[in-house]
Amino acid sequence: MGSDRGGRERGLLRKLLPRIIKASLWGFIMGGEALIMYFIPGVSDVFKSFLPVQETSFLSLVAVFVAFEVAIQMLAGTVYRYALSITRTLISMIFLVYLTNGGIMTLSFPMGETAIRIVFNFRTILAVFLIFSLISVVKNLLQTVNFLAEGAEKPIIIPHKDGARQKKARY
Amino acid sequence: MRQAIRFLGLTVTIVMILIGTFIGAAGYSMIKTLLLDRQISFGQFQFDASNDTFTLSFPFFINNTGYFDFSDINLTTCIRDPRGKPISNSTTVIQEIRWGQMGNETHRISLNLSKLISDLPNLLVEEGNLTMEASISFWYAHAFSFQLEIPNMTVPWRPPLHNVSLRDVSPRFNGTHYMLDVALGFENQSPFNVTGDMRLEIYNDREELMGVGAMSLDVPAGQPWEDQVEVVVDPSKLTPGGAVHIYIETPLFSFGPRVMPYG
Secondary structure, three states, X not given: XXXXXXXXXXXXXXXXXXXXXXXXXXXXXXXXXXXXXXHOXXXXXXXXXXXXXXXXXXXXXXXXXXXXXXXXXXXXXXXXXXXXHHHXXXXXXXXXXXXXXXXXXXXXXXEOOEEEEEEEEOHHHHHHHHHHHHHHHHHHHHHHHHHHHHHHHOOEXXXXXXXXXXXXXXX | OHHHHHHHHHHHHHHXXXXXXXXXXXXXXXXXXXXXXXXXXXXXXXEEEEOOEEEEEEEEEEEOOOOOOEEEEEEEEEEEOOOOOEEEEEEEEEEEEOOOOEEEEEEEEEEEHHHHHHHOHHHHOOOEEEEEEEEEEEEEOOOEEEEEEEEEEEEEEOOOOEEEEEEEEEEEEOOXXXXXXXXXXXXXXXXXXXXXXXXXXXXXXXXXXXEXXXXXXXXXXXXXXEEXXXXXXXXXXXXXXXXXXXXXXXXXXXXXXXXXEEO
16 A cells, blocks of 8 residues: 555656656746846846836746646646747737837937937837747647647547456447 | 757758857957047038028048948937027938948038027027037948937037127217217127127117117128227217117027117
8 A cells, every 4th residue: 555655645746847847948948048137246237127018027027937847748638738828929029029129129328417218129120029939829829729629539448346347438 | 860960950050150250250340440440530520501501511431341231320329408408410321331342421510590590599698518429330241230329418608699798888079969979899609600780779877769870790600709889879869878789680690689788
């Protein structure tokens, strides 16, 4: 009994450990690089001056990204990963528009008594990004439908009482 | 279904990679042109005065050493008088500079001096500050637009008749006429020559006109001027004191009457 339980725990751990490592790695890739950029002295000041939002908003965005990526990797092989992917894409679209002030960023540099203002407009590129993010959402929806359809087509194996024989059923 | 998903995934990936590459290449290309090669420059300022308009002009050049086109290059300047009222708006546009090509244009800022001086006559004799707002905007690679704005730059105003004053008024008799020798002077601090006519009206202390004198002026930019005008006066009206009314007429501005008491 005790060795059975230990074996199950080991099996579960063997199943979960690669997922945890993969999730941590992807979480780091998805949010870590932005955070590294953000905390480099000198670079961070320029980086912060570009952001039309509060520092906490940017950090919370990165936290949301990391959390979504970890959850997606952990739930690989289930339908939830597609739902999370769609949600993440939609949130990232909204945040991207919000963070970039709709594709128009403004920088100010003091120069003597006055200040130079630089306005950078990249709405065209942002629009292309948003269109392809929407296509990505459509792709995730199709993947969800495909995943559910494949699940429905799989045979369900009902284990027999004594474990010697198994009954195959197809719905 | 799987084929469609694979196709969509591949399309999104390829397009995102292409956009990323395009942004990187355009960013590098623009930094190369503007910062590394420093291929945007401004030429010498030139001043020109004709009729009642004063024009400041300077050429600007863009040598597009990058890999994408500059388009809709727009240089705008707005000059405001000391009260903050706009007195000059100028815009210069270059439609397009293709990659590997060079573009140049001259930006002209015109000031209607007679209008400015009729609003603020003190600017002829007193220093002041004008403010200039400048902005340059352009599209790069037909995808990004940049606008650089410099608001509230102070432009010192140099008056053409700075410190115009009566230095001395002395009466004399030349054997036939009674005369007043009126010595006056000013400093032309402006960037244009003051060329025109000066007229003096001499009044006695009962405000009766005693005599009128005139002379022509040709004072180069940045030079002081001092001279003496001989005015024949009516001896019956001559009093120890009075006032000199100064009028100056040039193609750029009209000045006067400036009343200067003497005696």
